[in-house]
Amino acid sequence: MTRALNKLSALAVKNAGPGKLSDGGGLWLYKRDEGPGQWVLRYTMHSRRREMGLGSVQDVSLKDAREAADRWRSAVAKGLDPINERERERRQAEKRLHLLEDVAKDAFESRKAELKNDGKSGRWFSPLEIHVLPKLGKKPVGEIDQIDIRDTLLPIWHSKAETARKALNRLAICLRHAAALGHEVDLQATEKARALLGQQRHKAENIPALPWADVPAFYASLSDGTTTHLALRLLILTGVRSAPLRFLRLEQIEGDVWTIPGEKQKGRKDKTTDFRVPLVPEALSLIEQAKPLARDGYLFPSIRKGVISDATMARLMERREMAACPHGFRSSLRDWIAETTNTPYEIAEATLGHTVGGKVERAYRRTDYLEQRRSLLELWAAHVTKPRQGSVVVP
Structure with missing residues (x-):
């Protein structure tokens, strides 16, 4: 042989x-x-x-x-x-050599439809891109374990707690995506890493808001008819976020209804549904006052180009040495609803543009409570513009 x-x-x-x-x-x-x-x-x-x-x-x-x-x-x-x-x-x-950076990019691509503006702002991918991929991107996804994840996120686990939490959650999504592609990965690696990292010392801080009882006095002080004053007044009356208000275009207003395009709504997974905002008489009056100042279709333009910035409104409040910020007026409105009215929870949340209920429940509930929200905002406007008359309890 x-x-x-x-x-x-x-x-x-x-x-x-x-x-x-x-x-x-x-x-x-x-x-x-x-x-x-x-x-x-x-x-x-x-x-x-x-x-x-x-x-x-x-x-x-x-x-x-x-x-x-x-x-x-x-x-x-x-x-x-x-x-x-x-x-x-x-x-x-091939499974062992499939790198995390490739899986992360593929996971991001598959989720773009769920993200605002197809994820172009980068907020979904940036926690991975900045804090995870530089250290683990070139490593085969099947070899990543809890020790790798812990060592990667430990430097920011307490100092940048929210960013670290998002990075860990995004990484968990990437591992699930890798498993769906047929790669052998440890789906429990992120939870094991969370246990190793321990409790975060950082505590989330609530956005500072003006107490609802103090809003009328502040509203009355916004009386010089400038773009900043008019924008802040409309922000208070409608309870919307600052971005849709700053980018408000005249064609979005039809009669006494302002329709915010779905893609402009923060926090909504369904970007195809527009959000209608009822405009009470006081709000319509403000819009008429702002029209002569409009430019390029925007109701609240900046001095040079584009639209008024969020910082412009915030600086006005800072100069007055106020702890509150413009976004806090949403909390002021929500507290007023809770403490002075008997408004059902669904209507109160809908007033702020929040999504209420599960997917199935929302599929059967077709109303956006427009008229109920109009009545509520009329009472809010009455409180804001006539502080001495006090608040009214809504039956």
């Missing part, structure tokens, strides 16, 4: 002409008129003759070809088909 092996020499391989040369044990050199030649292993599996390519003579030496042939002959002896085994190993190697 030994004599039947290793028939060829390196020189014979180099000088071989066209044809098929046997090295023994099923290892053959196939040489054509053109090209360097190909190593082939012949074997029989389940009474079937098969040929397995082992590479070209240019890339695989005689010694390497013999070692490969020995390995695959051993597989045949164990009842394993070498061709099938090699393909299985190749697939496993």
Whole structure:
């Protein structure tokens, strides 16, 4: 049996002409008129003759070809088909070598439809891009464990608690995405890392808001008719976020209803649904006062170009040494509703543009409570503009 092996020499391989040369044990050199030649292993599996390519003579030496042939002959002896085994190993190697940065980008692409403006703002991907991928991006996703994650997020776990929490959540999504692609990953790695990182010392701070009883006095002080004063007044009356108000366009207003496009609504997964805001008489009066100041279709333009910035309204309040900020007027309105009215929870939340209930519940509830919200905002306007009359309890 030994004599039947290793028939060829390196020189014979180099000088071989066209044809098929046997090295023994099923290892053959196939040489054509053109090209360097190909190593082939012949074997029989389940009474079937098969040929397995082992590479070209240019890339695989005689010694390497013999070692490969020995390995695959051993597989045949164990009842394993070498061709099938090699393909299985190749697939496993691909899984091990799939990098986290590739999985993260693919996960991001698959979720763009759920994100504001197709994720162009970068808020979904940036926690990964800034804090995770520089350290773990080049690592195969199947090799990432809780220790890797802990060491990556530990520097910001307390100092940038919210960012670290988002990065950990995004990473968990990436691991689930990798599993769906067929990669072998530890789906519990992020939860294990969370346990290792421990409780965050950082505590979320509520947005400072003006008590609802003090809003009328502040509203009355916004009396000079400038863009900033008019914008703040309309912000208070409507309870909307500052971004939709700053980018308010005249064509969004029809009669006494202002329709905010769905893609402009923060925090809404369904970006196809617009949000209607009822405009009470006081709000309509403010809009008429602002129209002469409008530019390029925007009701509240800045002095130079574009629209008024959120910082402009915030600085006005800072100059008055107020702790509250413009966004806080939403809290002022919500507290007023809770403390002085009997408004149902769904209407109160709808007034602030919040999504209420699960997907199925929302599918059956088609109303946006426009008229109920109009009545509520009329009472809010009465409170804001006539502080001495006090608040009214809504039955």
